[in-house]
Amino acid sequence: MSSNASDGLNRRLVLGALAALPTLPALFGATMAEAQATAADPLPSWNDRPAKQGILEFIRATTADPSSATFVPLEERVATFDQDGTLWVEHPMYTQVVYCLDRVPVVVKEKPALAKVEPFKTVLTGDFEKIAKLSLHDLEEILAATLAGMDVDAFFDEAKAWIDSAKHPRWNRLYTELTYQPMQEVLIYFRANGYKTYIVTGGGQDFVRVYSDRVYGIPREQVIGTAGGFKYGYDKDGKPFLTKEPKLLLNDNFAGKPEGIHLEIGRRPHAAFGNSTSDQQMLEYAKGGDGLRLSMIVLHDDAKREYAYGPAQGLPDTKVGTFTEALYDEAKKGGWYVISMKDDWKRIFAFE
């Protein structure tokens, strides 16, 4: 056989084989993006509504075709996620605040004078209703008092021991079990498509780093959060170590979120997820970049399976994770997706 004849035969064989194959999407009864990601539905806990379609379409448009105007190069694929109320339960009280309240008796033992001073006096009553009414300023005072001066490694070990055993009163389950299964699927789906996933939290950076890897598959260095200063010093054997300082270095809320993102990443995220007014600037910032961007905001409208609070859309008002009607209007105007917990999420927790 001549070389040309052989080439012709090979081409025909290959084309014939290709023609006989059904297309991948047809094979799996799924969209192209789904077929590409896991050859099945990558978001099984989501109902088939606009939010789910928005995620699938965003991943397809930014990763499938390098010649497309909406394609995002690998090194620029950054997605940021608020934690409290976006990745896990934040009601009736932020998990880290519960941790700090649990530490108050230890702190008061070291500094007995605090027992007679507010807000410590209230905390020591153990009256949950009164404690829940403490202001943000009171809570910040508690946070500063309970954490300042601690060796960062000692803090890590202590916080780890706490998070490994502390349980949420409503479900009687570890706080780390109360992550939202639909959002866990989003994290995995983004990473499977080359996105680096970051937590950008108003909570303490060092606190969330204790469990981020195990709970969300997000390494410590991809957690940005509220951070105090650190002080470098030496122990009695001359070994260097860092202690926590009471001064605030980064308040990772509101405008502090894009500032923290620029400080620790240096890139504007292509996708951002949040749930409250303190996420507004991060969601605007992500959406305001060039090319295709995705901003999504979770609305807690499911009192039965989780909690219902706004005050947007006539939901009960709250100080923890406030989602105002003005923010709802901005979401609609800015082309963000509002995720309705009730309608968009088929199930909320992995243990359901």
Place this chain on the structure above:
Amino acid sequence: MSSNASDGLNRRLVLGALAALPTLPALFGATMAEAQATAADPLPSWNDRPAKQGILEFIRATTADPSSATFVPLEERVATFDQDGTLWVEHPMYTQVVYCLDRVPVVVKEKPALAKVEPFKTVLTGDFEKIAKLSLHDLEEILAATLAGMDVDAFFDEAKAWIDSAKHPRWNRLYTELTYQPMQEVLIYFRANGYKTYIVTGGGQDFVRVYSDRVYGIPREQVIGTAGGFKYGYDKDGKPFLTKEPKLLLNDNFAGKPEGIHLEIGRRPHAAFGNSTSDQQMLEYAKGGDGLRLSMIVLHDDAKREYAYGPAQGLPDTKVGTFTEALYDEAKKGGWYVISMKDDWKRIFAFE
């Protein structure tokens, strides 16, 4: 054949085949670490002396055998590198200072009153000898004045245009060509063995991020440096953007280096490389952790091929990248390796 007889035959065949194979190091005439990394010498620009052997042994001991006491799990493999004087030339003046001096005429055009005020007056004379004598405080004043209020994206574009064209007066080559080839090999060797490589620089974080990926293979988010604050705002079309603020958020020098590492990584590095007193705390911090750690410090003792300065070891004194005799003593006492540019590096630059 019975099953047992078959097993016996297979075992003999396997053991016989293994016995016939030369060991990997013997095959390549190299140490085990070298054979493991690239099956050749991963550090060809290093002379075969203790510093090179120290690097090879560190990588072998922390990555080769998961059952070893010195093994470091993948997620904890962090190595930090100072930039100026450690990865590239810092004499006669830090590259970023040259950039800022180049910007002074632009700033003075915007604020003409500055032309009559020091240190701007001196800079505008163009007298290099006088400019070189400006104090650190003067230089900081210039840095603040030339960068404050800039849109971070505009800064990125402008700094990129500058670094893409500015040349070092001695070699008449781009500053980005003046990286040390032996250290480039170390970066690649560490990454090939699962280490995340970070730059931890006293220079501006946003400045180094402009070229870190292209020049060192280090992505922007793995550059920690001196950082000012940022201000979130909206342009005339309502699009959000960040501008640089004159306030100092992180002074990434001396104790600021371990503080910056904890802030942006949250792990104590297993290996650290520096060259001056401003790296002392980072090198102590790395070396002070549990398990096997590596701290190395570059001594510029090669006036012929690069520069010679200390004042350690009787070398000329300098304000740029000072390496004191006290630091030299600490290196020896603390078990750090001192890298002699003259003796340890076979060649300095890739273009040689």
